[in-house]
Amino acid sequence: MREKQFFPPDPTIGQAGNGCAPEKVFPALEKPDISHIDQSVELAGVTLKNPVVAASGTFGFGREYGQFFDLSELGAICCKGLTLYPREGNPPPRIAETPMGMLNSVGLQNPGVDAFIADELPFLRRNDVKVIANISGNTPEEYGVMCEKLSAAGVDMIEVNISCPNVKAGGLAYGTRPELAAEVTTLAKSHAAVPVMVKLSPNVTDITEIARAVADAGADALSLINTLRGMRIDVNTRRPILKMNTGGLSGPAVLPVAVRMVWEVSNAVDLPILGMGGVSKAGDAAQLMLAGASAVAVGTALFADPYAPLKVRDGLAEIAVKQGLSAVRELTGGVRPW
DSSP: OOOOOOOOOOOOOSSTTSOOOHHHHSOOOOOOOOTTOBOOEEETTEEESSSEEEOTTTSTTSTTGGGTSOGGGSSEEEOOOBOSSOBOOOOSOOEEEETTEEEEOOOOOBOOHHHIIIIIHHHHTTSSSEEEEEEOOSSHHHHHHHHHHHHHHTOSEEEEEOOSEEGGGTTEEGGGSHHHHHHHHHHHHHHOSSOEEEEOOSOSSOHHHHHHHHHHTTOSEEEEOOOEEEOOBOTTTOOBSSTTSOEEEESGGGHHHHHHHHHHHHHHOOSOEEEESSOOSHHHHHHHHHHTOSEEEEOTHHHHOTTHHHHHHHHHHHHHHHTTOSBGGGGTTOOOOO
16 A cells, blocks of 8 residues: 655745745844833923823723723823813814825814813823813913813813914914914913913914914923814815815824924923824834924824824834933934934
């Protein structure tokens, strides 16, 4: 009887064209040990365990993302923008994809500051994470009332959105005129018992002019950039894709603008900066920190990958290891311009 012949399995074809088994083709790169890296940073006197913040408007109040990971893994959560009274937001469609990003005109849909304090803040406080409340108002007085309420409720910091229209100034956005930006900053500071961080709009001719105005008015920190105004049109219907016609552009496409503006502002004023705009990986965040940011916020990337902030956090520590640093904060301001 003829003996059976046993042959090895066919080699895998197509893995770099070398016929090797998949597990032997691209061995996993060894990750550097980041356990000795100090990831803590200071932002306006508030200590964050790491420099990664969930950006306002992309993280809600944390409940949904808390199903993916422990919220205590973050440096801070910047809550969805709050107004003095509840808002339903703009009519749909109010979100549209773009190459390398997205447009949104959600319109600050939120339950109002009182409902946030009663229903959402207790949940957030069960986590070991700093809580930053983002506020928007139609008058300076509204900002003052919200700062008082939120300070008394125990948030760690207040982010003042000055991209909102001032009804008393004919609808002009606070963030487009230095005197308006200074006015709302002064009022917010006079009513807040916690640090006030002012969020700057990129939709201006010179962002350093606005930065200087709010710094002189007493701001404790700055966050930038907010979204860039953009528009998309359906060529078949000839209608704008967003019901409000225009919206805020965010995502990877805006990163170079954010890096440039953070660098300009860091050279113009002596205030800590929360950098944001297009951060989806550690290298993006490192660019903002090298440009002068003390911490970074991850926003639009969360819609594609809920774990993006944690990947950015660990990746920043790996960059610090490779560059021989002992702390991630040593990246801040490290750019070497030509």
